[in-house]
Structures are given as structure tokens and as C-alpha cells.
Amino acid sequence: MGADRRVAIGLDLGGSKIAAGLVAADGVVIEHSVRGTPAAEGPIAVLDALVSAAVNLIDAARLIGAAVEGVGVASAGIVNPGSGRVAAVTDALPGWSEIPVVSRLSASVGIPVVLINDVHAMAIGEGAFGAGRDVSDVLYLAVGTGIGGAIARDGVVLEGSHGAAGDVGHVVVDIAATAPLCGCGRRGHLEAYVSGPSLARTYEERVDSADVNLDLRTIADRASSGDADAASVLSQGGTLLGRVIGGLTNLLDPDLVVFGGGLLALGPLFWPFFEDALGEEVRAPNAVPRCEPALLGNEAALVGAAMLALRSSD
């Protein structure tokens, strides 16, 4: 390894943690670190955490004789290409849309910075080195604390006119005035039903639980132990997600749907119901897409962000 090996830094900013990686042009993650996101301390603290993560990896690159070509930041929220900031973000990162991320971060670390939506970055990473390799039309979904999406063809992510394409979590699935509130402030969106926190809230309401902050793992354990309420919340979530992705399949006709995020861990409590509903909803004969987990797992977005940084420096 030396100066001839091209490297960039990928930073994956979520509401609860920042994953950082020093990534080579062949997709290999040379160094990796994870730290908590200081979201509650405000956007300047979040920016400082990104700077610190990047500086540590620039130092790590120097130790192996490599010069970092750029930093790619994958952020939750809608990223308008060229603006250098996140245009709209859910309440997981309060104040984050006020920060000119690209100019502030590049001034602090002294190398070029690019900014991209986190699931768009996941699509670039998986398209280059993961489940989306050699597949033409792919729908990417990250289903965890929120729901994000990306639409890609031949490895190129569809940005839309404002960088907002693929925002599956904010599709309306319930028009009732009493529909649950979404993290974006509207009601009845998919994310208000099928994200981890939404499933937990639905369970708490159903059992009128005195427990607070039940997490998805606990609900899954209860479902596995015979709690019928827990099992039905998860199966209904799977069915709803399957119906929505079936509708999107009718719109986009992908070859493959790639999933990332914490809901993968639900296994047979959730996914068979998803697959049944998906199969029922798709209209074109033989058009039910294959569904696979992200091959790069939690590193897909940071690898994709680093690839975007390398491409931007070509």
C-alpha cells in the first residue's frame, strides 16, 4: 500500500450514530470507526463530530502513506445536489438543515467534500460492490429507525429534480385524520407504520403497556415467545411494507429490491408476510422482484459516499 492506492473517506451520518471509513477505490474499507451522533447537542456538535471522524482517518491514511482525495458525507434527509446542505431532515437531527455541510466541513479538513442522501449512497455502494452489481433496475430500501429509498438503473441513482427521488418512507398509506404522526411532521406516511420505533409504538398502544420505550428487539422476543399482539404487529407491518413495495414494483418494475437496516433482524416474524403481500400486489406476470439484503451491510452507505468522493475528484 502506498501513495498509488486511491482512497477517500466515507461518513455515514444517522440520527443515532456516525459510521466512518477510510475506503480504497476497490471498495475495501481500510479503517472503520463508529461514534454516537450528538444530535441532542445541536447541529454544530454534529458537524464537529464529523470533522473529528474525518481528521482521524486522514491521519490513519498518512500513516500508511496514502493521501485522501476527498470526503463523502452520506446524511439522512433530502440532499439537493449542488446546494451543499441537507434540505429537509426528520426530527432525528434537529437543526441540521441549517448547516452548510460541504463548505464548513471542507474548510475544516482541507480537502474536497461531497454530500449525498444516505440511501442514495447505499445504492452507489451496493451497485458498485454489493447486491446491485450486474443488475440493471434496482430499488434500494433502508428500513430501520426510518425508511429511506433509492432507485437505480445500471448503477446510476435517480436523483429527481431536487435530489428527493426514492423517498419511500413519506408515501401516504393512511389518509385518516387520526393516522399516526410521521417524523417529518405529516400523518399517515409509511414510516409512521413500519419503521422500528413505529412498530414499537403500535405495540405499546395495542397492549396499553405501562412499559415505556420498548424496543423492537423486545417486541420480537415477545413475539417469538408466543405474545400474539407482538406477532400480529410485526406481521401486519410486513404485510403493509409488502403492499407498498408491490405498488412501487408496479410503478418501476425493478429486477431486484435490496434491503438494509435493522428490520432485517426480524427474520420470519416479518419477512414472509412482506413476501406474500408483495407477490399478491404485483400485477405484471412473473414481475415479482428478487429481494436480498445489502451485501455490504452497515458499510454500504459509507462505501458509496467514498466512491462519490473519488468520482468527484476524477
Ligand SMILES: [Zn+2]
Ligand atoms: Zn413522513
